Amino acid sequence: MSDKKTDSRWRFRPEEEKHDIYSLHRQALREPPEPQEGLEPPPWWLWVISVLLIFWAGFYLGRYGGVFGPYVHVLEEGRRTERETALVPKEPETTVSGAEVYARVCAACHQPNGQGVPGVFPPLAGSEWVLKDPETPILIVLHGLQGPIEVKGTVYNNVMPEWGSKLSNEEIAAVLTYVRNSWGNQTAEITPDMVEKVRKETQERKTHWTQEELLKLKK
Amino acid sequence: MKSDHSIPGTEEAPELSYRILSDTSSSAPVIVFFTSAVVWLLVGTVFGLIASFKFNFPDWLGNIPALTFGRVRPAHLNSVIYGWASLGIAGLYVWLTARLCQTEVHWRRLLYISAILWNAGVLYGVVSILGGHSQGIEWLEFPKGAQTLIAMASVLLSLSILRTFYGRRVKHIYVSLWYILASVIWFPILYVIANLPFYSGVTQAAVNWWYAHNILTVWVTPAGLAAAYYFIPKVIGRPIHSYYLSLLGFWSFALFYNWNGIHHLIGGPLPTWLISVSIVASVLMFIPVITVAINHHLTMVGHFGKLRYSPTLRFVVFGAMCYTAVSFQGSIQALRSFNEITHFTHYTVGHAHLGLYAFFTMSIFGAIYYIMPRLTKWEWPYPVLIKFHFWLVALGITLYVISMTVGGFIQGLYMNDPSRPFMDSVQVTKPYLMARSIAGVVILIGHLFFIYLFYLMIKRKGVKRLTPPWYEKAEEYAR
Amino acid sequence: MMFIRAYVFFLGVLATLFLGWAALTFIPGIQIKEVKPLPGLKPYTEQELRGRAIYIREGCVYCHSQQTRPDGFGVDQRRGWGRPSVPGDYVYDRPHLLGTMRTGPDLFNIGARQPSEDWHLIHLYNPRATSPGSIMPPYPWLFEEAEEAPEEFYRMQGKRVVPVPEQFRPEGKVVIATQEALDLVAYLLSLNHTYPVKAEKR
Known part of the structure; x- marks a missing residue:
């Protein structure tokens, strides 16, 4: 893709500018400089929160991971071996409304x-x-x-x-x-x-x- | 660094001449992108409003097949996501990349082609949905033809942005640019993968929601964050608080966010581990969100007074705060115990609008208020209309989110109470749905003010001003 | 100066997306592929597929889910919406229509719960005729109006007269279901997943 020709059309050529440069580019010239980044260290409690969350994640996946098999609706059963029971509808309730x-x-x-x-x-x-x-x-x-x-x-x-x-x-x-x-x-x-x-x-x-x-x- | 363009008075500060160079070269394509985005914003808002009123008056326009709820709703979603949001993002990315790389926009022709293809794709897609030719997969309703057009358009956009990045004159890559580069690489890949015709049944549901949530991961959220990371320090004129926080925020975002999607199917017929993994990833989103919130807040702190005079800052800070809010809400909403109530209800709709409107759209408004004067060399003519715009959409979206959140929660409680007939869960939402429609009208009026202002900007009409809006207040503040 | 080498950055970005794709769609896709259709599940007939296309066209999925949750997570079963759905129920679904909204009730077992064809036709013509207070839109373009005549007159011509209550139809007219309406109802009635799930053994 050769864009050379197009580019030159857009390149800024001051000699062609008939206007006062400052009023023409007022908006760009009045800006503060492009943003920079400071170097403050992250607060200590951010690390604490992150570590706690990751621990929680491990626990949650262990508890509700369903041994990472293709089993669906394994909720309360957790790690029970007879996971398949979750698929079978429960007994109807004894009192019917x-x-x-x-x-x-x-x-x-x-x-x-x-x-x-x-x-x-x-x-x-x-x-x-x-x-x-x-x-x-x-x-x-x-x-x-x-x-x-x-x-x-x-x-x-x-x-x-x-x-x-x-x-x-x-x-x-x-x-x-x-x-x-x-x-x-x-x-x-x-x-x-x-x-x-x-x-x-x-x-x-x-x-x-x-x-x-x-x-x-x-x- | 030495400037190779001699602009009188900028010899000592080459950055100034690069700034003018990049603005000049990005001006035409960005105006094209923004203008078409604003048109789609209007179209999308009208569709959204029709859909909303259909809940209040189900027989209204009931004889017109093209305007039935099940067609207007996807038309609304697709025109705001692929029309307004995507084209707005494209404009923002092109402008910001050139700025941050201190160079001109390369391969501009690709951008024009991209804009044409993109608009054609969305138009074709929306008309097809209204005509009844939807693919029936949420967020991917467009027919294959429209999807091909959009995929091609997004590849062209990415190529141009990557080429501009390649021609950069800076050594240090600023954090906004990380988000932009990641985004332009992710989006075309994601869009193509999700549209491959291999899926069916439950696997397709997984791909569907992985994709739908990832639109936020790879496209909408990076744009909102890139805007916040750029405009907050830019307007207040101080550095962003911490490079390390930026780093942690970006990589934890990239790592966790695109695992979130399956939390849309909690309780559904998918492997339990898959749902659990998505829940965990959603909760781990606390890490990037808190990180970004600290970074933005500590940059802003002590400068909140400037919200009064900079429309950009006002919109972008509103957006950044809503980003924190919507992400916290999302993490909690993904937990099974909470999701049991809110799943399948209007609560989710409220959440989606908190993210896509209060965070994303407000940020893009802020960006447009900053960028447009630099492209058209014209100041926003009527600051009072900006004020109307801000307050109408801010109040509108607040009413919207509150009514959907409260109404949806009650709807969920009713749905989970088997002693109540299902119809009760419909009846109880009616006043909230009405409040939502009113909020929609308020937002539409706000948009009309914005669109009028935008029109004046591209036509360079209205009062000729030499200073930005509320300049006097800024002076006062500086004293 | 600190700056990330661009290619490391790009590799990292690609890796994160790839990881998410592999974990959330590729691996479960392989796991679910092994799932066979359940013995009680019948493939859709031609007519039901036509009805399904109308279901998609009119966007029913935006208000109706087709997935039921297990007991202890929501009350789907106590509402009589059926046993929890499993991947084997959806093998013939393309595109999937799981849905994520319940502005209206779940339809996973609507064919078993409401087997009356008349009810469905009336409900589609005007939901408020069968369900007062409903906010579902009407679908009059799936029906035709004709001069009032005894039902036999239309039945002889192979037309299906819908017994819409008088106050819900235009005066002096009867409502006749088009083929599209009949197809859609056939699809709805086919949504019957009451057959048992054999526990999948390893």
Whole structure:
């Protein structure tokens, strides 16, 4: 890259300057000199902090280094030999909160206030299907529901997925008890045993319920 | 040293003639870089503001695909990083390298080509994102074509700067120049490595965040620090406190900072040791940061009164202080116990703006206030507008960072409380998001003042002044 | 005088970058390469990949993560977002879409958590129809509007009518999902990582 020609264009040539040199380069000439560096020694405590931090770093890597293998989520296990356990989900908690299950499973469609979405997802508050007997809501949650269904005088036509394979008996019992006792609903509690019983009775069923089937079952 | 250019009155001080030589030769390319940077600053700010208001009014402009949040946000990020920041950095580096090497800018043609390629790349990239052609990788959204243009532009810039360095007339290499040289070597390499098409799955996530954080390591932070190391001692006219601190600060920075990236994926599906190493490196960042803070503070001490009359010093010192703040925050934020709360929340957004705006952008503003009069031979015409600019953006960014930090922290607490529905963590941030939008408007107004001033500078319009802004105050101070 | 020899300086600078690159991307890359796709993980279908491209185009990743953290670090599992994700879950992901924001919920298991296609379509047309208070933007350009007619009329033409509640759609119109919307929903429903992880033995 030969920039000689360009350079000469830019090189400063005082003989061509028509202006007073000082006013032309006022800004550059008034500056202090280019910065220099002093030679003060660093404060002693900076070294102390640095050494302490490096010690801490060693400790932290030893504790949370996960033996530098391709293992993920090795947090509490630290150096334990059975590191792989970290990959396996922990046992579900023994006490299940119905409100929590509702928030994570049901609220997306039926809404946090149990009112559903008008014309699309039916309400649970005051719904005859939720309130009439304990088995019907268990059946619906276990196997899902499909096709037109009349709730509180309005017909809804949509699909509710099955949750039987995804929720435990305890969770279904807790969430149904919650649904049957919230937003003005007030009915009997549902226990895990009742869910277990219904689950056993209908274990061959692989498809969603329809309104007619449910009505036939519970005359 | 003897001057080979005879400027009357400078025979006794060759440095003066070199200074004029380097300013004269850097003037045109630096003005090109700064002007395009300022245009991208405006574009980026507007995109940022649209994105912010979309949180407040999600249905606003809801029918326009190009202006949906998921496209405007990357358009904002890319136009401020690759447009404003990168072109501003290029201008700063070219000017500062020539100054510190006491020589003219070499290979200037490469710089013009670089500026053209760079602007073309960013324009192509931003338009592609808005048109829906994003690569979908954060910080690397630009399509391959735009990335190629930017990579070529950055190589040309680096070549010119290294050539200028090769032609230096100084023996001692000042600390600002260390950062610049490291930066122009790192950036093209990093940018090319990160864009190689070999990665997928979790490895790609590691490369992605190694790169995204390293943009700060190799590009943005060195520029901010080079500016602080140069302008603080320059304006107050005394040496930087300690060479040894500079040395320790630079090498610990180079060693630790580019190991930080994976702290963006704490708790994620990456090998635990990898995350731990990044956490450790983030915490070790205390060493370079404290070192640099001591160095700057002990240089400034006893001269804080000068903040009143030098716009450059005002912006650069604000930036340097925010550098300390953002780095401390970053180190703590990387710890698992803290990160558990702030990960995935707006807190991170606040942190990013504390770094990229309060530290970096303010430093570049300071640099532009210093450099422009030397290039256009024109003084900033309206000091009062500089005052407006400073206070609007300073207050704006303060409100921004506070609202995002507090709002994000509460959002994190709500998210980690399983008895609350997820929606609560959205609802609780709404007032903070509104405060953020207001902060954005304030910052935009500040930018408009700055852009107006900048326009007057390149056009050499406005009041003709013979002294720098607040010169009278400076005189008073000197007495 | 103290000054660093330029070439020592340049070597040092290159070495630091190289070290970081090797440690943070190269070595883990080799370690993770050995990871096989998990037995329960299916490759994306053609349609799901088209949907994934729309997910990328509309920038969903800026508000939704696709990674779940272990118990004891956040409450992802108690929220029902699924077991902690592992590298074997992502072998078919290119580009990766891990995401680092949760302005909206995690989507790693959205297909299992919300298997209703209707819900997703309504939600994409107007998020506030299914989730009041949501700040997610609507995506009306993934849908078409047509004159109100019985659903069968459109179903005969192979069109998918979205049951958007009346107050959320233009008066006298029905909302029909475009192929893009269906592809995107197919992708979302494919995000189902509920299969178990076999502990990886050494």
